[in-house]
Amino acid sequence: xxxxxxxxxxxxxxxxxxxxxxISTNGEGGYPNSATVAFSxxxxxxxxxxxxxxxxxxxxxxxDSKVAMTITDADKRWTVQLEGDIRxxxxxxxxxxxxxxxxxxxxxxxxxxxxxxxxNYVIIPIHLKMSNVSVHPxxxxxxx
Numbered sequence: 001x002x003x004x005x006x007x008x009x010x011x012x013x014x015x016x017x018x019x020x021x022x023i024s025t026n027g028e029g030g031y032p033n034s035a036t037v038a039f040s041x042x043x044x045x046x047x048x049x050x051x052x053x054x055x056x057x058x059x060x061x062x063x064d065s066k067v068a069m070t071i072t073d074a075d076k077r078w079t080v081q082l083e084g085d086i087r088x089x090x091x092x093x094x095x096x097x098x099x100x101x102x103x104x105x106x107x108x109x110x111x112x113x114x115x116x117x118x119x120n121y122v123i124i125p126i127h128l129k130m131s132n133v134s135v136h137p138x139x140x141x142x143x144x
Contacts, residue, residue: 006141011130014078015041015071019106023049023123024068025060032068033060038109039071040102045144047082047123048089048098050109054117061086067123077134082144084125094120 019038027033035057037049047069051058061067065087071080089098098120103110112118125144132139 006130006132006139008143011080011141011143012043014073014080014130016105018071018073021047021049021069021071023057025057026064026066027056027060028063033057038106039069040098040105042098042101045125045128046098047084047125048094048102048120049123050102050112050118050120052115052117053119058119061088061121069123078130078132080128080130082123082125082128084123084127086121086123089120089122091120098122 020036021039022034022036024032024034033056035051035055037051037057039047039049041047065085066083067086068081068083070082072078094102102120103113127142128144129140129142
């Protein structure tokens with residue numbers, strides 16, 4: 001990360017160096033539910049996750065498409081925070097648009113590929129900010 005203002009290159013370098021995020025969905029009882037999942041992203045700042053349709057997060061997503069996500073490197077004290085909308089991808093759309101990058105970044109997720117209840121989702125952020133809190137004053141840039 002540069003000593004100057006945070007750039008989109010800093011953002012993409014950071015995202016490429018991370019493999020897990022915490023995603024928060026809106027729970028049935030009105031309380032947020034959070035889960036740690038592996039993720040990939042593309043140059044359009046779309047984020048992809050996979051999960052079983054039997055999970056609480058998948059059931060929450062089916063009911064409410066609004067999510068929040070954080071990606072944190074606790075050692076470097078950098079974080080990305082976003083809010084956005086999530087939708088389930090068809091197997092065809094996932095294969096055509098996202099699978100190559102997803103499995104390249106997350107080869108350990110390949111065994112889940114052919115499990116029938118494993119589905120993939122794309123998150124389209126409406127707000128995204130990156131923070132470097134290892135310096136004073138903190139460096140914070142809103143990209144969306």
